[in-house]
């Protein structure tokens with residue numbers, strides 16, 4: 028099934044990709060259950076917290092430099108606005124861009140609006156946003172409240188697009204629509220594909236779209252060495268650039284959990300080749316990613332040269348790091364494909380990955396290509412991973428598992444999860460910049476950082492001595508999967 032950009036709403040990951048949020052077993056068992064058609068979502072009878080698609084849509088759209096985002100929601104739904112503005116300003120500073128606040132508005136839906144409807148408020152807010160900021164486009168992110176009362180957001184955005192003469196796009200990221208909050212990325216990209224991207228006028232054979240979060244710029248150098256230029260999307264781009272992403276020679280993504288929908292949509296609608304490979308973390312994944320990119324843009328020999336010189340450059344440093352890290356036991360908690368990438372990278376540093384809590388699982392991506400299977404790639408090339416849980420940020424499960432496994436190191440991608448490591452006396456490494464571990468140089472970056480973090484052992488032990496966990500012995504002695512129900516035919520399937 029392809030991507031339907033005529034539909035106002037994105038199809039959620041559960042039905043589009045068969046994604047799940049509950050599993051416990053090994054990584055190999057998870058891959059096999061999909062191949063055998065037996066993958067089932069194990070539901071939790073107790074859940075501490077969840078993310079929301081709206082946040083994932085906002086974190087992409089808020090950093091388009093000349094757009095406005097209107098969150099059509101009660102005021103509580105925009106409690107995370109300051110996070111996007113902070114990331115926006117830090118990123119602007121890093122890129123030597125003028126410092127400007129993200130332009131984010133909320134319609135402040137209240138009880139009365141739940142009865143009479145919120146579309147009048149929305150219309151007023153869109154006109155106000157246009158008058159105040161003169162943006163190049165306006166995105167309207169929906170919420171549980173606007174969805175439940177059935178506000179016709181698509182009708183309003185279409186009407187105001189005609190009136191104002193700029194794209195005004197509905198973003199279908201109502202929190203209740205999907206249990207998989209990365210559906211919010213897809214909703215943001217769906218709106219960009221529908222209302223922003225224009226058909227190509229002139230193809231650019233040396234420009235490659237890079238779908239990324241907001242990490243550091245490593246591609247200008249790497250791509251420059253093979254005669255290519257990166258076009259970073261979506262944060263820190265602008266509407267004019269986004270209109271033209273259909274003209275690029277290819278699209279790469281640092282993480283298919285993030286970019287699967289946009290990359291596949293650009294290939295389907297405008298023939299922009301999507302590079303189909305595991306993400307570029309760890310040696311094998313990076314080799315495959317660059318070779319696929321070389322094929323897509325007709326630069327195979329340049330890519331081979333680049334691979335050779337990068338591997339040669341890092342070889343002595345990598346050897347030294349491996350000697351120091353050999354056999355150290357590490358536990359990973361992260362979003363789906365980025366978690367798989369971290370496992371590959373840590374295995375390449377010769378560390379023992381004793382388990383992982385990965386926020387959800389996409390058994391396939393929108394390109395439906397087995398080459399892109401990031402977890403299958405890890406299992407094939409690095410062996411199976413025991414204690415592999417699909418766990419949508421449930422700290423009670425994480426704490427129980429860490430307490431049992433007692434790893435030497437916890438590697439976390441999200442702040443809320445990393446705080447549990449030191450409380451249990453485990454040195455913990457939190458890395459928000461996804462480009463930090465990317466490519467061959469990323470192995471060295473990670474290895475060096477891990478050595479620094481392992482040196483904090485006594486410090487975190489002291490922290491643990493002064494911490495009282497909110498979990499009692501009763502819970503810590505229970506099976507961590509106590510609240511994870513069975514699938515269709517038993518435990519995982």
Ligand code: SF4
Pocket residue numbers: 079080081100103104169170171172201202203
């Ligand atoms: S959209 Fe729904 S789930 Fe998301 S923050 Fe608002 S109320 Fe919560």
